[in-house]
Amino acid sequence: MTDTIDIRQDTQNDTETKPTTLTKTVGGRTITLTPEQADEFGRELDALKESIIADLGERDATYIRRMIKAQRGLEIGGRALLFGGIFPPFWLAGTAMLGLSKIIDNMEIGHNVMHGQYDWMGDPAISSRGFEWDTACPADQWRHSHNYMHHTYTNIVGMDRDVGYGILRMSPDQKWNPYYLGNPVWAFLLMVLFQYGVALHELESERIASGEITIAEKRDILEGIWRKTKQQTLKDYVAFPLLAGPFAPWVFTGNLTANLMRNVWAYMIIFCGHFPEDVQEFSIEETKAETRGQWYFRQVLGSANLTGGKLFHILSGNLSFQIEHHLFPDIPAFRHAEIAPKVRDICERYGVPYNTGPLPRQFATVVRKIVKLAMPWN
Amino acid sequence: MFTELTTSVRRSKLLDLLTGPHGVDRYTELVDPTWTRGQARARVVAVRRSTPRSVTLTLAPNRAFAGFRAGQHINLSVEIDGRRRTRPYSPANAESDTHIELTVGRHDGGLVSTYLYEQARPGMVVGLDSVAGDFTLPDEMPERLLLVAGGSGITPLMSMLRTLRARGHRGEVAFVHYARSAHEASYRDELAQLAAAMPNVTVRHGFTRTTTGSQLAGRFSDGHVLVDAPQAVFVCGPTDLVDAVRGRFPDARHESFVPPVFDGEASGGDVMFAASGVSVADDGRPLLNQAEDAGLTPESGCRMGICFSCTRRKSSGVVRNVITGAVSTPDADDIQICVSAPVGDVEIDL
Numbered sequence: 001m002t003d004t005i006d007i008r009q010d011t012q013n014d015t016e017t018k019p020t021t022l023t024k025t026v027g028g029r030t031i032t033l034t035p036e037q038a039d040e041f042g043r044e045l046d047a048l049k050e051s052i053i054a055d056l057g058e059r060d061a062t063y064i065r066r067m068i069k070a071q072r073g074l075e076i077g078g079r080a081l082l083f084g085g086i087f088p089p090f091w092l093a094g095t096a097m098l099g100l101s102k103i104i105d106n107m108e109i110g111h112n113v114m115h116g117q118y119d120w121m122g123d124p125a126i127s128s129r130g131f132e133w134d135t136a137c138p139a140d141q142w143r144h145s146h147n148y149m150h151h152t153y154t155n156i157v158g159m160d161r162d163v164g165y166g167i168l169r170m171s172p173d174q175k176w177n178p179y180y181l182g183n184p185v186w187a188f189l190l191m192v193l194f195q196y197g198v199a200l201h202e203l204e205s206e207r208i209a210s211g212e213i214t215i216a217e218k219r220d221i222l223e224g225i226w227r228k229t230k231q232q233t234l235k236d237y238v239a240f241p242l243l244a245g246p247f248a249p250w251v252f253t254g255n256l257t258a259n260l261m262r263n264v265w266a267y268m269i270i271f272c273g274h275f276p277e278d279v280q281e282f283s284i285e286e287t288k289a290e291t292r293g294q295w296y297f298r299q300v301l302g303s304a305n306l307t308g309g310k311l312f313h314i315l316s317g318n319l320s321f322q323i324e325h326h327l328f329p330d331i332p333a334f335r336h337a338e339i340a341p342k343v344r345d346i347c348e349r350y351g352v353p354y355n356t357g358p359l360p361r362q363f364a365t366v367v368r369k370i371v372k373l374a375m376p377w378n
Numbered sequence: 379m380f381t382e383l384t385t386s387v388r389r390s391k392l393l394d395l396l397t398g399p400h401g402v403d404r405y406t407e408l409v410d411p412t413w414t415r416g417q418a419r420a421r422v423v424a425v426r427r428s429t430p431r432s433v434t435l436t437l438a439p440n441r442a443f444a445g446f447r448a449g450q451h452i453n454l455s456v457e458i459d460g461r462r463r464t465r466p467y468s469p470a471n472a473e474s475d476t477h478i479e480l481t482v483g484r485h486d487g488g489l490v491s492t493y494l495y496e497q498a499r500p501g502m503v504v505g506l507d508s509v510a511g512d513f514t515l516p517d518e519m520p521e522r523l524l525l526v527a528g529g530s531g532i533t534p535l536m537s538m539l540r541t542l543r544a545r546g547h548r549g550e551v552a553f554v555h556y557a558r559s560a561h562e563a564s565y566r567d568e569l570a571q572l573a574a575a576m577p578n579v580t581v582r583h584g585f586t587r588t589t590t591g592s593q594l595a596g597r598f599s600d601g602h603v604l605v606d607a608p609q610a611v612f613v614c615g616p617t618d619l620v621d622a623v624r625g626r627f628p629d630a631r632h633e634s635f636v637p638p639v640f641d642g643e644a645s646g647g648d649v650m651f652a653a654s655g656v657s658v659a660d661d662g663r664p665l666l667n668q669a670e671d672a673g674l675t676p677e678s679g680c681r682m683g684i685c686f687s688c689t690r691r692k693s694s695g696v697v698r699n700v701i702t703g704a705v706s707t708p709d710a711d712d713i714q715i716c717v718s719a720p721v722g723d724v725e726i727d728l
Contacts, residue, residue: 061460069408076405122462125404132399231398239395 019291024301026353027278033297033350041350042293045327048342052331056120060332064118064126067108067314074101075134078258079240085250095254099261100315105134106266107317112333114143119330135262136199136229141221145202151329155274155302156282162274163281165190165197166206169373171281176376183374194263195232199225265315268363269306273322276304277365278355299326300347305340305356312359313337323354411503418443418506420478425498429562432530433495434470437478443506448473448541449514449534449612449633453685454480455505458493463677464507465490466685468533468614468633470565472540478506481564483530483635490679510684513614513633515541520609521549526598526623528556528615531635535614536565543576551579552604556597556619559588580604598622637681640664640700640719647722652693654728664700665690665715669728676715676728683717690715695724 019035033041074097081094110133112118118126125131128147132139145161153159157173164170168187169180190197202221207213215222236255241248280301287298306312306320313320314334321336324343328336347354372378393402406413412421420437427433446452451466471479484495515538525535532555539553553573557563563583573581582604584594594602598619603626611630613623620632642662649668650657658672666688669676679687683701689712697706697718705721706713715726 057459057461059460061457072400072405072408121457121460122464123457134399228399231395235395235398239392243396 019289019294022286022294022297024280026280026301029353031301031351031353033294033352035291035294037350038291038293038297040293041346041352042291042296044346045296045343046292048339048346049328049331052328052335052339056332060118060335061121063332063334064109064113064121067104068126071101071104071109074098074104078254079251082240082251082254083244083247085254086247091250091254095257095261098254098258099265102134102258102262103265103315104317106262107269107319108314108333109317110134110139111146111317111319114139115147116330117332134232136195136225136232137201138199138224138228141202141224142198147329151326154299154326155280156284156287156298158284161201161204165201166204167197168370170275170369172373172378173281173283174373176373176378181374183370187370191264191267192260194267195259196229199229268359269316269319271366272304272306272359272362273319274302274304275366275369276355276357276362277369278353279304296327297352299323300352300354302326303355304362305354306362307356307358310337323356412438412440414440415442420504420506422498422500422502422504423477424500427495429564431484431562432481432564433484433498434479434481434564435494435498437480437504437506438476439478439506443478444509446473446509447514448537450509450511451534451684452478452509453507454490455507456490456493456502458489462505463490463493463679464505464685464687465679468511468537470533470536470540472537472544474541474544481530481533507686511633513612513631516610519547519549522605522608522610523549523551524603524605524608524611524627525551525553526556526611526613526615526619527554528613528619529558530564531614531616531619531633532564533614534633535612536568538612539569539572539579543572548578550605551576552608553579553581554584554594554598554602554604555581556584556586556594556615559585560591561588598626600626637716640667640717642700642719645719645721647695647720647724649720650723650725651728652725660720660724662719664717664719665697665713665724665726665728669715674728678716681716683714686714688714688716691727692718693725693727695726696721697724 019038021035022033022038024031078094078097078101081090081097085091085094110131113126113131114128114133116128119128128143150160150162155163157163157171164174167190169176169183203218203225204213208215208218236259237252240255241252244251282298282302290298300323303322303326305323306316308320318333318336319325321333321340324336324340325333327343344354397405401416403414403416412419418439420439420443422435423438424436425433446469449468451468453464453466455462455464467480467482469478470481471477482491482494484491513534525538527535535553539551542551553569555563555569560566560583563585566583569581573579582593582602583591584596584602585592586597608627611623611627613620613630614633616636617634620634624630624632640663644662645660647660648657649660649665651669651672651674654674656672656674658668661668666676666678666681676690677687679685683699691710692706692713693710694708696708697713698704698721700717700719715728
């Protein structure tokens, strides 16, 4: 398990900058963290992480294997029921099962496996390098844009492309232009077509639109997206329906709905990760000479958690523990529930705010932000 | 027939599409772990602990296992506490047998050998990775053959002898096995049966610690060579036995299960173990040894470059394979640290 914090080697010149005291205003309250406090903060979190790593073993292997078995069972069961989808209870149950299977495959299994959380097992089927997930986005492109770019530069405006995904205005620090008047519309479209939005992420279409790069430079990316999307589309919208013969329409609509279920659910959970009220963005300036402790500080302030029961956490891929995930992306996510109280305690002692709330409330603040930032005066 | 072929091809492509992106195996293995087309796996069907320091496993491989040549080894994978561990073992069964027989010697402090000795049981499923090795019988069988085995090195030679029996080989074969005592000599009864059934085969044992029942006195010497002017000699065992046999027969084919010691000249560079933040001055030995001396504990298996358990990512620098002499490129690459020594500065993800 590696801990590379590769900060800004490609964007800064070689001036030596001393670590500074960080100040942030969160919900009207001013938070400060001196370099010494940041070091201590970092050490405590490092120790917590080490204790989890030392404990990894059969329990974790069993967990992910059971989760995979459950997902595949839901998938086969769902698709089988949809063949009889002319009968409404079969269609409803089949669609629900298939939707759940896609959610679990993408979130609790795919996202986590691709973070390398189970690489220590040495099983090539559950390794970050080999895993491919049931969605239009190619896994190798995801690993680059998410594991590397998003997790390293989390919430740094101008570096973390997840701030707006190149199509939305999610921070007042993003300069307004008339296109953003449609913010709520683009957000809604992204939600409904989320698997394609994610698939197109590495294309950096906003940089192509601005002329910064040409589409020719993105040819390999485009080919990768096309190949994966084609397979997924053929599978869900051509092959399975055709196999059902006269029942094709029910299989088609079932698959469409299952994908939509996953799109909406994943979108909601993911948008609650970094966009609820009081989550902080950072500038390139203030993160220039970031130490390890200060990196942890940014990860906490730039993330928000969701409260809920055990099933909710599983279905959210444990992204409900966004803070813990951003502190320790490469430990098995289901472990976050047990370390969250310790993380919260450490944060409290250093005066670092810990943003958490139930899904409806957190998501409502996200929607409000999307609408607010559509306006030029915000 | 042509339509049969195309429909089966089409059907398999369709199956891949329908089971995509994971593939058929990831579904079939949930019903039975050995139901995989792309991965060779085997179910343990019998476990015998016939000596105090070894365990014999009988494995039923799945259809993905393509077989082996007598004398080769296969990489066996087991999961211990959630982690997959791979070790090379030489099957002792004849080439043509349907089941694989492995006799695993229990090493003190050995993770996998101890696990197998203590926990192997029928029903367990293991992985069978690559089949490899050039310690095999020649295509043209000689008239006079000498097989010399030391300790657990008997396994590839048992495979050779049983394969020769299955083929109905008529040439002279002398089989010598050195073990610490009669009690610890694997396959003693089977060898006696073989010698009784095949008049062209002579078997002798040498017991080096508890000498009761020993037919050969002391260590390997000219007097232990039971066939005149053998045309092919195969030896497998500890390094001193291999050296002694090769001293008498320079052309002998040999294999040793004990990892050799690799010394080398320091290249003048530094080794950076990036993930641990540790840096040492290169002393010419393989990276595995240098890492261990620096207090790190990377995974290792055979320690001789064949099981790939120690594979790590070299992010930069050039390394030399201490067995083959091959020199790597300076780019990022996966290397086996047990047989790779630095040439200049090297940074490795460890």
